[in-house]
Amino acid sequence: MKSIWIEITQYCNRRCAYCFSADKLTANKKEITLADFDTLLDYCEKEGISEVHLMGGEPTTHSGFQVLLKKLRARGFCYVLLTNGMFDTRLIDEFALDSGSHIFVNLNHPDTFDNREQWELVNRNIKELSERKIDVGLGYNIYEEQPDYGFFIEAIKKYNIEIARWDLARPSTNFKNRHFCIHDFFRMIPVFAGFIKECMKAGVGFNFDCPMPTCMWLNSEFNFVNGGICFSTRAFCGPEMLIEPDLRIATCPAAGLIFEDIYLTDFALVSQAQRFVNYYAEQLRSSKWVLKECEDCVHRVLRECQGGCLGHKRGNEIKRIDKKDLEKFLSGPIDTNNFAIGKISAEGIKRANEKYRIEIARGNKTVYNYYSLARASEAAEKYDAAIEYYRAALEADPGHMPSKHRLDLSYQLKAVKENPNNVAAWNRLKTVLHTIIYPPEMVKEELHRYVMKYK
Incomplete structure (x- = not known):
């Protein structure tokens, strides 16, 4: 493992319609303590994990955010900050001290902000980050069938952005956010193909956050994407383990896997905790598929595709994993031979x-x-x-x-x-x-x- 994902707070100063973490956002500032942050960094140092992804909520709302950055800097960690950009511009002085770190600003349409001042603050921050040569990228989530992404392309050009992250909206744990179902993804092919084209014209590389079925990428709409067609990197997810503010382990909210009262400190190593998460994610990935076409699909057989987002594969099911499951996992080797696509055959x-x-x-x-x-x-x-x-x-x-x-x-x-x-x-x-x-x-x-x- 090279990196770890930490929700340093579950408070956010925005309420994005598509947010797949919406179910866990809190009005009170539930945030990681400085002592727990030190514990987490101790775990990282055990395995040489050098990069920390700071998430939320909105991570910059953490009451000791600058202290956390100082701790990372003092112990030789770099970080990736995932932010909505609505932070005090003076924080950029702090970011400028961390040359090995990266900031991703998730940029929403100007009409989604409460007022013009918020939109201007975000743009001012992106502008200053870019002008001060701080490594900054932009993120964009498509959650409407006919999205107006012109503002995003304009920002890429205006602020000399070199990398963009994007995704189609995925379901939250309780499906209460605005999101697309798997069949919508196929209808949206012309839309996000057009979006990628515009990003490429603007001169940026593009990454997307979560997997799409391989059969989507084989559509002729994507003939313009020359190279980079190792579909296992575009049609498979970990999913990544998340560490919540109280050091509970979690994973992507879309997966519907709830780890009840299971903490990072229940494990000897971060990698052991990640294997525990992977064990349950693999059961979901291997045993179910949404589309009939997935049955005996060569890309599924070759483990180049998991058949779409785990949030689509689980239907409305939520699986709860408790201490008994943890004890079973820690007691000895787990048999995975019953997984439908556990091995290429x-x-x-x-x-x-x-x-x-x-x-x-x-x-x-x-x-x-x-x-x-x-x-x-x-x-x-x-x-x-x-x-x-x-x-x-x-x-x-x-x-x-x-x-x-x-x-x-x-x-x-x-x-x-x-x-x-x-x-x-x-x-x-x-x-x-x-x-x-x-x-x-x-x-x-x-x-x-x-x-x-x-x-």
Whole structure:
């Protein structure tokens, strides 16, 4: 683990309609104590965790916010601050002392603010952060079917922003916020494809917070996104463990996992607590899917996709995990063999292959079916077949970037399989992997997998 997420307060000075943490926001200032913050940093130091994500609520409303920053600085931590930007501009003097840290301002439409002064304060803060060369990015949440995001693109250009985070609104634990269901996501493809295009025109890189189904990214609307199509980074989530102000463990509110009276201090290490969270998240991820199409989907079988947000997968269910569950977890190894997609299986790949063959035989000769059949063939190391089907996908849509990239990959995989000593082929394979995998550090891991398989 390289970082940890901390809700330093559950108070917020705004009430955003889409906020998926809305269920836990409090009118009173429930916030982490300085002693508990020190305890948390002690845990981080045990495992070399060097980056702390400061969340809320609105983290800058913490009564000792500047003291927390000083503690981080004194102990050599950097931080990522997730803020709505409505803070005292004088805080920027404090931020300027932390060169390794990053600030993300979630920027909402000007009409959502209570008054003009609030909007001007946020813009003034973004402007000063940018002018003082403090590492600042902007975040945007789409929660309307026809969003007016022109103000966001304008801010990117005006303040020379280089990175933007965005997402479609996800459900809160109790579904009381404004959010999209999984079927809405597909209807919104033209909207967020248009948004990404505008971000790219404005010269910013874009990240999104939470997973989208792989089949969405395979839509031809995204042909303009050249590269970075390692779908497991776009269609899977941790989810990250959160530490609440009283050191209770939690996770993404959308997942509907409630850890009752279970604290970070119940564990020896942060990573152990994260594994505990992952254990329950994996059960939800593996055992359910929202869309019928997810059954035997090759991307699901290959663990490149979890079938959408965990908030969509759980339906209206909320799972409560208590001390008895913790005792069971801590008492010994947990059997995960009953998870439906816990491991990639040859049988699963075979079923996926058959699924797309049947669809194509029925006349559904779509880019998606050809691409998915090619992906199943590639996973089975049948590279000639994969090449044939990627070509068929490109005949259906010559601009389909995922098929272009994976066709190149299949050629190189075929070459290194046939001649493991072909240095030129290995170099070309590495180049192709850099084209299609994001983040770049995953290339080394993927290349190592092929080296172990073919050398």
